[in-house]
Amino acid sequence: xxxxxxxxxxxxxxxxxxxxxxxxxxxxxxxxxxxxxxxxxxxxxxxxxxxxxxxxxxxxxxxxxxxxxxxxxxxxxxxxxxxxxxxxxxxxxxxxxxxxxxxxxxxxxxxxxxxxxxxxxxxxxxxxxxxxxxxxxxxxxxxxxxxxxxxxxxxxxxxxxxxxxxxxxxxxxxxxxxxxxxxxxxxxxxxxxxxxxxxxxxxxxxxxxxxxxxxxxxxxxxxxxxxxxxxxxxxxxxxxxxxxxxxxxxxxxxxxxxxxxxxxxxxxxxxxxxxxxxxxxxxxxxxxxxxxxxxxxxxxxxxxxxxxxxxxxxxxxxxxxxxxxxxxxxxxxxxxxxxxxxxxxxxxxxxxxxxxxxxxxxxxxxxxxxxxxxxxxxxxxxxxxxxxxxxxxxxxxxxxxxxxxxxxxxxxxxxxxxxxxxxxxxxxxxxxxxxxxxxxxxxxxxxxxxxxxxxxxxxxxxxxxxxxxxxxxxxxxxxxxxxxxxxxxxxxxxxxxxxxxxxxxxxxxxxxxxxxxxxxxxxxxxxxxxxxxxxxxxxxxxxxxxxxxxxxxxxxxxxxxxxxxxxxxxxxxxxxxxxxxxxxxxxxxxxxxxxxxxxxxxxxxxxxxxxxxxxxxxxxxxxxxxxxxxxxxxxxxxxxxxxxxxxxxxxxxxxxxxxxxxxxxxxxxxxxxxxxxxxxxxxxxxxxxxxxxxxxxxxxxxxxxxxxxxxxxxxxxxxxxxxxxxxxxxxxxxxxxxxxxxxxxxxxxxxxxxxxxxxxxxxxxxxxxxxxxxxxxxxxxxxxxxxxxxxxxxxxxxxxxxxxxxxxxxxxxxxxxxxxxxxxxxxxxxxxxxxxxxxxxxxxxxxxxxxxxxxxxxxxxxxxxxxxxxxxxxxxxxxxxxxxxxxxxx
Numbered sequence: 001x002x003x004x005x006x007x008x009x010x011x012x013x014x015x016x017x018x019x020x021x022x023x024x025x026x027x028x029x030x031x032x033x034x035x036x037x038x039x040x041x042x043x044x045x046x047x048x049x050x051x052x053x054x055x056x057x058x059x060x061x062x063x064x065x066x067x068x069x070x071x072x073x074x075x076x077x078x079x080x081x082x083x084x085x086x087x088x089x090x091x092x093x094x095x096x097x098x099x100x101x102x103x104x105x106x107x108x109x110x111x112x113x114x115x116x117x118x119x120x121x122x123x124x125x126x127x128x129x130x131x132x133x134x135x136x137x138x139x140x141x142x143x144x145x146x147x148x149x150x151x152x153x154x155x156x157x158x159x160x161x162x163x164x165x166x167x168x169x170x171x172x173x174x175x176x177x178x179x180x181x182x183x184x185x186x187x188x189x190x191x192x193x194x195x196x197x198x199x200x201x202x203x204x205x206x207x208x209x210x211x212x213x214x215x216x217x218x219x220x221x222x223x224x225x226x227x228x229x230x231x232x233x234x235x236x237x238x239x240x241x242x243x244x245x246x247x248x249x250x251x252x253x254x255x256x257x258x259x260x261x262x263x264x265x266x267x268x269x270x271x272x273x274x275x276x277x278x279x280x281x282x283x284x285x286x287x288x289x290x291x292x293x294x295x296x297x298x299x300x301x302x303x304x305x306x307x308x309x310x311x312x313x314x315x316x317x318x319x320x321x322x323x324x325x326x327x328x329x330x331x332x333x334x335x336x337x338x339x340x341x342x343x344x345x346x347x348x349x350x351x352x353x354x355x356x357x358x359x360x361x362x363x364x365x366x367x368x369x370x371x372x373x374x375x376x377x378x379x380x381x382x383x384x385x386x387x388x389x390x391x392x393x394x395x396x397x398x399x400x401x402x403x404x405x406x407x408x409x410x411x412x413x414x415x416x417x418x419x420x421x422x423x424x425x426x427x428x429x430x431x432x433x434x435x436x437x438x439x440x441x442x443x444x445x446x447x448x449x450x451x452x453x454x455x456x457x458x459x460x461x462x463x464x465x466x467x468x469x470x471x472x473x474x475x476x477x478x479x480x481x482x483x484x485x486x487x488x489x490x491x492x493x494x495x496x497x498x499x500x501x502x503x504x505x506x507x508x509x510x511x512x513x514x515x516x517x518x519x520x521x522x523x524x525x526x527x528x529x530x531x532x533x534x535x536x537x538x539x540x541x542x543x544x545x546x547x548x549x550x551x552x553x554x555x556x557x558x559x560x561x562x563x564x565x566x567x568x569x570x571x572x573x574x575x576x577x578x579x580x581x582x583x584x585x586x587x588x589x590x591x592x593x594x595x596x597x598x599x600x601x602x603x604x605x606x607x608x609x610x611x612x613x614x615x616x617x618x619x620x621x622x623x624x625x626x627x628x629x630x631x632x633x634x635x636x637x638x639x640x641x642x643x644x645x646x647x648x649x650x651x652x653x654x655x656x657x658x659x660x661x662x663x664x665x666x667x668x669x670x671x672x673x674x675x676x677x678x679x680x681x682x683x684x685x686x687x688x689x690x691x692x693x694x695x696x697x698x699x700x701x702x703x704x705x706x707x708x709x710x711x712x713x714x715x716x717x718x719x720x721x722x723x724x725x726x727x728x729x730x731x732x733x734x735x736x737x738x739x740x741x742x743x744x745x746x747x748x749x750x751x752x753x754x755x756x757x758x759x760x761x762x763x764x765x766x767x768x769x770x771x772x773x774x775x776x777x778x779x780x781x782x783x784x785x786x787x788x789x790x791x792x793x794x795x796x797x798x799x800x801x802x803x804x805x806x807x808x809x810x811x812x813x814x815x816x817x818x819x820x821x822x823x824x825x826x827x828x829x830x831x832x833x834x835x836x837x838x839x840x841x842x843x844x845x846x847x848x849x850x851x852x853x854x855x856x857x858x859x860x861x862x863x864x865x866x867x868x869x870x871x872x873x874x875x876x877x878x879x880x881x882x883x884x885x886x887x888x889x890x
Contacts, residue, residue, distance in 0.1 A: 024389075024462075025091040026470070027064040028527075029099040031056050031076060039103060042078040047085075050226070050336060054394055063464055066389065066397050067091045069134065069197040069220050076101045083112040090119050092132045093175075093199055093220055094206075096470075096527060098125075121704045122656030124591040124648045125532045127581030128203035129154070129660050129698065135222075138192050140765055140775050142815035142832045144262075146190040146198065146219055152763075152777065154698045154719035155202040156215075157756045162202055162662060163694030163725030164214030164640070165669070165752075167604050172218045173349065176401045177211065178383050180452050181480050181515070183604040184211075187381045187407050187452075189351055191283055193232060193264060194330055196222045203644045203662060204595040207521040207536025207579045208460065208474055213601045213640040213666075221347065222268070223334050224277030229269030229888035236262050236830075236881025240290040240874065242838050249869045250368070251292040251318050260879060261286040266330075269888070275337030281330040289322035290874055293368035299425035299443045308434060312369075319371040321364040326353040341391040348384035353377075365868045366430070366439045373413070373428060373443040381407040385456075395464035403456040412447040417488035417501045426499055427492050437864035445490045445499060449510060450606070454480035460521075470525040477518040482605055485510040506613045513609050516543045517602065523579075530585035534595075538577045542602050544570045546633035549614050552675050555630075555683065556618035562678040570634040575600045583648075590649035593660075600637040603670050607686060607732065608633050622679040627740040629672055629733050630685035638688070641665040654704040661697040670732035674739070684736040692727020692752065710769055718762045725755040730802075751785045751802045758782040774816040781809050789848035804851055809841040809873075825886030831879065838876040845871040 031042045038060025045053035046064060049072070056062045069092050076084045081103040091097050099117070131153045143149050155162045161169055167184035170177060178187045197220040201209075209216045224230075239259035245252045266281035295314040297303075302311045332347040355377050356364065367374045385403035392398070414421055421443070428442035460474025487510055488503035502508055523536035547567035549555045554565040581595035602608075612631035620626055646660030671690030674682045700719035707713025728747040729735060739745040760780040767773035783806030788799045817830035840853075847856035853871045856862045865871070 024066040025069055025093055026096045027067055027074070027089070027091055027099060028096055029062060029101065030060045031062065031078075031101045031103060032060055033081070034102060034104050039078060039081070042076055042081075042101075042103065045075045045077075047073040047075060057467075061467055063395065063467070065395065065462060065464060066391060068223065069093045071134070071136070074099060076103060078103060080106055082106050083110075085112065085114045087114065087116050088119075089117045090134065092134070093197060093218065094208075095123070095130075095132070096125065096525075118653075120656075121650045121652075121654060121702060122648050122658055124585065124589065124650070125527075125530070125583050126648065127532055127534050127583045127593050128201065128205065128595045128644055129646070129658070131200040131202070133198045133200075135196055138195055138198065140767070140773060140815075141763070142775055142777055142813045142834070144192060146192070146195065146217070147186075149192070149198055150200055150217055152761055152779075153200045153202060154700055154759075154761065155721050155723070156200070157723075157754060157759055157781065160725075160754045161214035162664065162696070163692075163723055163752065163755065164664070164666075165730075168212060168214035168601060168638075168640075170209060170212035170216045172216065173383065174220060174347070174387065174401070175218060176385070176403050176456060176458055177478070178405060179211070180405070180407055181454060181478070181517075181602075181604070182450055182452055182482060182484060182606045184601070185604075186217075187351075187383060187405055188349055189326070189328065190219055190349070191264060191281075191328065193234065193266060193283075194221055194281055196220045203660065204579065204581060204597045204599075204642045206534055206581070207523045207538040207577070208472060210476075210519050210521070210538055210540055210577075211517070211601050213599050213638060214664075221330070221332060222279055223332065224268035224270070224279045226270050226275065226277050226336075229267065230886070231265070231267050231888055232883070232885050233265040234262070234881060234883035235264070236260075236832075236879045238832075238877060238879030240876065241878045242875035244838055245840075245869075245875045248840075248872065249290060249292075249875060250294075252290065252875065254318075256288070258286075259288045260877070262881070264328075271333070274335060276333055276335040278334075279330065279332040281328075283326075283328040285324065285326040285328075287324040288320040289324070290877075291321040291365065291870055292318050293321050293365075293371040295319050295369075295371055297370040297440050299370060299373045299421070299441060301441050303429065303434075303440050305429065305431045305434065310434075310440070312440075314370075320356065321368065321371060321374070322356055324353060324355040326351070326355075328352075343387075343389040345387040346385070347387075348382065350380075350382050352380045363870070365870050366437070367428075367444075369435060369438045370428075370440055370442075373425065373439060373441075375411050375413050375444050375446060377409070377411045379407065379409040381405075396462070398461040399459060401456070401458045403458075405452065405454045405456060408451045410449045412449075412487075413443045413445075417447070417503060422490070422499055422501065427490070432864065436867055445492065447486045447489055448484075449487050450484040452480055452482055454478055468526055468528050470527065472523040472525070473521070474523075475518075475520045477516070479514060479516050480605075482513045482515065482609070483510055484606055484610075506616050507611075511609060511613075513544070513546055513605070515545050515605060515608075517541070530588075530591070532581075532583040534579070534581040536579045538579065539574065540577070540600055540637070541572060541574050542637065543572045544605075544608060544633040546570050546609065546612065548612075548632065548634045552685070553677050555614040555675075555677065556616070556620075558618035559678045573602075573636055575637055575639075587649075590647070593644075593646050593648065595642075595644045597642055599640045599642060602637050603635060607631065607670060608635055617677075617683055620677065620679070620681045620683060622681055624681050625674075625739075626681070626683040627736050628684070629736050630683060632686045635670065635686060636668055636688045638670065639666070639668045641667075654706055656702040656704075658700040658702070659697065662695070664694040666692040666694070666727065669727070669729075671729055672733060672735040674736075674745075684739075686732060689747075690727060690729045690732065691747075692725065692749075694723065694725040696721060696723035698722075705765075705767075712766070712768050715765045716763065719760070721759040723755070723757060723759070725752045726750060727752055730754070748801075750800070753786075753802060754784055755802075756781050756784050770819055770821060772816070772818045775814070777813045779809075779811045779813075783807050783809075784844075786846055786851065787848060788851060806842055806846050806851060807853075809839070811839055811841075812836040823886075825884065828883045828885070830881055830883065833879075834877040835874060836876065840872050843871060843873045 171186035201216040264283035268279040458476035489508040490499040521538040526533035551565035577598040579597035668688035669690035705715040730753040785802035788804040842853040849857040
């Protein structure tokens with residue numbers, strides 16, 4: 001372990017000379033006179049940045065690196081020429097904004113021309129599909145969090161990017177990962193009020209991004225203004241409103257305006273200390289959900305299931321089955337003047353929630369009469385660290401990022417295994433003939449905790465080597481202390497249905513691992529006239545820092561006469577991933593693009609290490625089969641080769657087109673293999689055997705706002721995705737599940753369970769600046785696969801796996817707001833409606849005999865399922881609120 005920590009220290013030391021530039025953009029262009037001749041020595045200054053700028057060279061070219069994303073005014077000035085200011089120039093992270101200028105000779109001293117930049121309706125220089133949303137775009141949408149924004153992008157369906165599995169996306173804040181290595185999902189929930197820019201890359205991506213197979217989401221946070229204090233505050237209230245759902249959703253007719261509450265505020269500005277600015281933000285969310293139960297029973301009540309004698313002692317109170325109570329906070333300090341040409345920043349993002357997860361269909365609703373018997377999920381997360389940016393020259397800078405990502409999660413009823421309430425209540429008990437199978441007494445005995453304490457160091461150097469070549473080189477490392485498992489559990493099935501606590505069995509222990517990951521990359525961004533080429537190479541290394549049996553045929557070293565087996569270190573994995581992207585102009589306003597790359601990702605480490613204690617197999621009997629899937633710390637990274645080809649064009653000054661075809665060849669996904677021991681027994685363990693492929697195309701239209709600049713205007717977007725995602729397994733453990741059920745476990749190619757063939761997203765924005773705006777978001781999707789069942793009793797009546805489709809869905813969300821200006825203060829009254837038409841569509845469940853969530857061919861046998869409203873997605877939700885934004889002085 002010391003050697004591995006030393007390796008990470010070396011990576012960190014190297015990173016002190018290198019740093020990432022993902023959260024900064026580039027501004028470049030050429031300045032000429034009216035005759036088209038280059039103007040050397042022109043001063044180009046980006047206003048509002050403390051004098052950041054550059055001078056044109058002998059050929060009139062300039063370049064400004066390391067600009068934070070945002071909208072700027074850019075001033076061009078030279079002796080003897082008219083000064084020119086271009087307003088509203090948008091700069092995006094890791095992209096180049098081209099801004100050329102023509103300066104006429106000065107006739108009147110001090111003459112100045114002010115123009116407004118025309119943002120291209122489509123960026124024809126991009127080499128893959130990238131959605132870039134800045135603060136002004138985000139403010140118009142009926143969304144509240146980063147996750148909501150991501151779901152609106154082409155190719156994204158329920159968290160799946162272009163047909164990939166959940167957990168294949170790299171989430172970053174300021175260019176540094178915030179993924180939990182336990183499951184490769186984001187640690188944080190970020191409110192939209194904190195976001196300066198969001199980039200969603202659903203296609204191929206550069207070598208600077210790793211540990212992802214399907215996409216990248218990078219969020220850039222707001223900074224404080226060095227010249228003014230600014231206060232922002234927002235609150236809204238709402239509830240689920242569905243008169244038509246009275247027969248489906250319990251208590252839906254009882255309107256509670258405080259069913260959903262949100263309170264948030266942020267304050268930013270100068271600290272008065274050494275040019276340091278600050279941003280402080282806090283948020284409180286209270287949500288009672290839309291699924292309710294009635295507390296007729298307490299977990300400790302008595303029920304005679306044989307006679308049906310019930311002795312409930314509950315208070316009959318209506319209780320939410322899926323609530324969420326959340327705290328969030330952000331603190332950010334930024335300094336640009338303490339050290340020459342150095343920017344220092346510290347940020348901390350905190351989340352804490354307590355919730356009862358309504359869970360999958362058939363979960364929490366089973367406890368509708370005994371709501372105190374369900375588990376509560378609690379999570380605390382903190383992401384904090386330092387960023388340093390040092391500009392060595394106008395064409396060379398580096399950054400260093402140091403982060404601690406911490407999460408603590410638990411999912412249980414009572415914290416203490418020996419809490420007497422566990423023993424008094426016993427396990428959950430029900431009877432199909434009583435209250436349609438509801439759990440009347442007992443508590444859920446499941447217990448699970450998970451914590452991750454990871455340290456990340458990351459860095460890269462950025463060098464504009466020539467006018468054409470922008471070079472980056474970077475290195476990063478992460479070490480994580482990963483703990484997870486059951487903190488004790490219960491033995492059940494005893495006489496009387498009692499629970500016996502036990503914390504000595506392997507399955508009732510919390511495991512602890514410290515894996516180490518590292519990576520290095522080089523990237524060249526070639527910008528020659530209108531041709532763009534991105535080429536890079538990334539190397540990734542992973543050490544699980546765990547052991548596996550030296551001979552898997554004698555996993556517990558307990559087979560007499562067999563070759564001995566001992567624990568040996570799992571091997572260190574090294575992979576190399578090339579990336580290439582090209583954008584070739586076919587006209588001034590259109591381009592073809594192509595991209596290709598190899599992408600690797602270490603699977604969620606919870607799958608690596610879960611059930612990886614092979615000593616439990618010591619009692620595996622000869623000739624028997626253990627279907628309990630063992631973990632495998634010696635797994636390889638999963639692999640995807642992506643290909644993308646497309647066309648981008650500005651069809652008119654206000655209408656842009658983006659078309660992309662893609663193909664993904666997916667290999668080495670986690671799956672299950674059966675290993676035969678020397679005693680002719682078999683056991684299942686995870687390995688890299690699953691595979692799949694995804695092919696499809698997207699078409700996106702972006703219609704820029706039409707109408708007078710200060711008057712009524714309309715803008716729209718529309719995107720369509722055709723996607724075919726298929727493979728041998730939708731879940732790593734599916735093979736073992738089929739084998740245990742007596743089905744054929746051999747590989748076959750079927751649609752993945754999330755394969756949504758046709759997806760359409762559209763937005764319509766109607767607004768008048770500083771007066772009002774209204775936005776509609778429309779989402780259409782065809783049904784995802786399910787396995788149909790012809791329902792013949794006594795026969796294996798299921799048909800081909802995932803051979804039928806669920807019903808289509810169509811959902812509309814609205815946001816409307818009215819602005820009021822009072823001096824330097826803006827007050828906004830707004831309203832939002834989600835699922836405007838109160839559409840009933842399935843939430844992942846349909847009856848296998850009908851393909852519908854509404855009815856089944858066995859209504860008597862499945863009457864408890866017919867009464868479960870969690871088979872539907874959320875009903876109509878209405879929210880109203882006010883926000884405040886204003887400068888408090890300069």
